[in-house]
Amino acid sequence: MNKEIKIALVEDDENLRFLVAERLESEGYKVLEASNGDDAENIILSQQPDIVLLDWMLPGKQGSEVCTNVRAKGFDKLIIMTTAKQQDIDKIDAYGFGVSDYITKPFNMDVLVALIDNKIKFQLNSEKSETYSFANMEHHPNTHLLIKDGRKIELTILENRILLYFLKNKNKVINREELMMEVWGYNADVNTRTLDMHIVRLRKKIETNPDYPQYLQTVRGIGYKFAYVA
Template identity: 35%
Template sequence: MKILVIEDDRRIGGFLERGLVAEGYQVTLEPDGRDGLDRLRNDAFDLVILDRMLPYIDGLEICRLIREERFPVLILMLTAKDSLQDKIDGLKGGADDYLTKPFAFDELLARIIAMRRRGPGQDERSLLRVGTLTLDSESRRVTRNGDPISLTVREFELLRYLMINADRVVSRERLLNGVWEYGFDPGTKIVDVYVRYLRQKIDSAEGPSLIQTVRGIGYMISATPAAAT
């Protein structure tokens, strides 16, 4: 996922860039509205994290221009303006979500994940494949080698999240945020338990598991066998 951060506060911008890159996102940082809008017009992004108060072009105006020019991006408005009217103005201007400063980084990640579920580009992810495993988000049908697999709602969401991030390691924290919408670790090993459930349902007895354990980090789904899981 490619993210454009338009933020004039260097400390906040650097914090966002480092944190999002560590989570596996591709991040471009621009320090003002003019450069941010130019970058958006010349490159493709999935999400714009947009400060409300920016030099040269206000964040709300950028938001309106993005929608007028029909860029297929999600917009998360990030600002110190926290009145109800400010939030209404931002959402009416075209923002998909609104987060006020100061904010917790885990909440920011959870908002991004929630926006991806419902935002532009979702149709492109309706049919996911990893090897012989397929998942159809619209029909909620899962098959392997053409054979249907019955999953619970939570198992389906966990599998879908892993398949969207196929061949990339996903931390337990991201899975908790993205699937259970927890901003904290409840200490119940719920991710590990559900991964075990999934393995029992999607893997055959003969072959290696599609869901690979990356010790100390989390999980990855891949059709390429790992050296050790």
């Protein structure tokens, strides 16, 4: 990697923090550690790390509160929430805490490193954050924003992942299983109805008439296709 990447690791479980820090340092990252919300906020705001790995359950302040506070003070780098419970993922997705992404515990270290490497590559390769344009819209995946006719529309983390995958695979028929794997990951316990529900919500945000979608089209019996010709 061509510059020293700083990662703030906020985790109150000492053993897990030690293991994750050791692995990240062996991958060449500089790791700043915190075990509670107050220390985390101080480190994030004073050191401005490139990525924050933030535990949802912390003594004192919750991870969501830390996230909200540092975002309010202008911290705009990546925040990846680590969480042990499915309910927390739903909360992360439902409220705009400003989380960039999340990973569920217990996580596989290789999966965590791959997620971070991937995010860093995006950041280093794009001087400005990557954006995707189609029709009268612009998608900013790093900030979960969709700008439609100049108006900002917030996307949830899952909607963001779904739209990004479609935009990278325009005009290609994608089956539901492939999409679910991409969005929820290998250990996900989701059914196709959950996916379809997210698609319906996403259509409301991008389509002029969600009942007759122009972009996010259903391919009967298979899945979906993002139809767009520039």
